[in-house]
Amino acid sequence: MDTALLGRSMWCRGCKISLSFSNVEKETQRGLTSIFNIRSSKCSSIIEVASSETMQTGSGYTLFAVNCEAAAGCINSGIGHEQLKVMLSAMNLPIIHHNTINRAEAQIGPAFKESAKASCIKAIAEGRNLTLAAQRDVIIDCEMEPAYANSDAKVGIISEYDFGWDKRGSGFSHSTVKVAVSSACCMCDHGHVQEDHDCRKNHQGSAKSMEPASTVNLLVNSTIFKEGKVRVDVLVGDEDASTICHVQQAANHNVEKWIDTNHTVKKFSNKLVHSCKEA
Numbered sequence: 001m002d003t004a005l006l007g008r009s010m011w012c013r014g015c016k017i018s019l020s021f022s023n024v025e026k027e028t029q030r031g032l033t034s035i036f037n038i039r040s041s042k043c044s045s046i047i048e049v050a051s052s053e054t055m056q057t058g059s060g061y062t063l064f065a066v067n068c069e070a071a072a073g074c075i076n077s078g079i080g081h082e083q084l085k086v087m088l089s090a091m092n093l094p095i096i097h098h099n100t101i102n103r104a105e106a107q108i109g110p111a112f113k114e115s116a117k118a119s120c121i122k123a124i125a126e127g128r129n130l131t132l133a134a135q136r137d138v139i140i141d142c143e144m145e146p147a148y149a150n151s152d153a154k155v156g157i158i159s160e161y162d163f164g165w166d167k168r169g170s171g172f173s174h175s176t177v178k179v180a181v182s183s184a185c186c187m188c189d190h191g192h193v194q195e196d197h198d199c200r201k202n203h204q205g206s207a208k209s210m211e212p213a214s215t216v217n218l219l220v221n222s223t224i225f226k227e228g229k230v231r232v233d234v235l236v237g238d239e240d241a242s243t244i245c246h247v248q249q250a251a252n253h254n255v256e257k258w259i260d261t262n263h264t265v266k267k268f269s270n271k272l273v274h275s276c277k278e279a
Contacts, residue, residue: 001034001051002066009050015043031096032088033064057107067096071104075112117224124228128155131230156233159219160260161243163211212246220250238263 010019019038025046026037033052040047052066074084081098088095132155185201188194194201205213219225219232231251235244236258244257 002053005053006049006051009047010038012040012043012045012047014045015040017042019047019049029094030064031067031100032070032094033066055107057103061103063100063104063107067100068104068108070096071101072108072112074101075105075108120224121228124157124224124230127157128228128230131155131157154229154231157230158234158236158258159232160236161215161219162237162260163214163243211240212243215243216246216250220247234258236260239267 011017012019017040019040021036021038023039023041024036025039028035028037033050036049036051038047038049039045050064052064055063055065055068057063070084074080079087081096081101084101085095135155185194185199187197188199188201215235219235225231231253232247232255233253234256235247237243237260239259244255248255
């Protein structure tokens with residue numbers, strides 16, 4: 001509830017007196033927004049007061065800010081409408097209709113994409129500069145010839161990558177970049193073309209091919225990497241041989257594969273537990 005907005009709205013412009021919640025005649029729910037019809041105690045007129053700011057979409061549909069914030073929270077946390085409904089029900093809060101969430105996501109989606117792209121460009125630039133700085137330190141210590149003497153040359157970086165499914169979760173939140181891969185679209189399945197809607201279908205093929213295909217698109221064919229003058233020389237991930245095989249085939253340079261600590265420790269611990277059970 002936007003208390004600042006309520007403070008400005010709880011006022012009758014006709015008789016110039018403040019309104020009171022004790023005179024509420026009707027309350028209408030629009031997702032997490034409440035619209036109150038409040039009767040003035042002096043002139044008896046009905047004033048409509050909303051608990052959240054409004055915004056207009058391109059189609060003329062009115063969205064409330066708090067519902068857009070809920071949609072933004074779903075995108076940031078990686079949950080869907082069903083998980084949001086469960087959480088709101090547990091908190092005894094009104095349920096947001098899935099059409100409202102879809103409209104809110106369509107409204108804020110372009111801004112999220114631009115923000116994510118700007119963040120990636122900034123991170124790549126920082127990674128390139130740190131790599132160059134580390135390279136210069138090695139050159140000074142070892143009296144080597146500079147490998148990146150040309151400022152336009154691509155700089156090799158280390159990238160960590162892993163693939164997961166929404167239906168499987170450990171319950172922990174990780175501050176990493178998440179990219180959604182989908183091979184289905186309900187609008188396309190009903191005969192629509194991709195140009196007349198916000199199509200999220202970005203993969204052709206089986207579910208097993210999603211991880212290597214998305215890795216190649218993100219780390220080898222990325223225009224942001226090319227514009228940032230970097231390339232992935234080391235890929236850190238699990239022991240999946242298919243992913244590194246596809247990356248090496250698509251790249252025009254050698255890509256080294258490292259196994260990350262998390263998967264290594266987990267696999268080693270599982271083998272220790274299994275050995276103890278057999279002993």
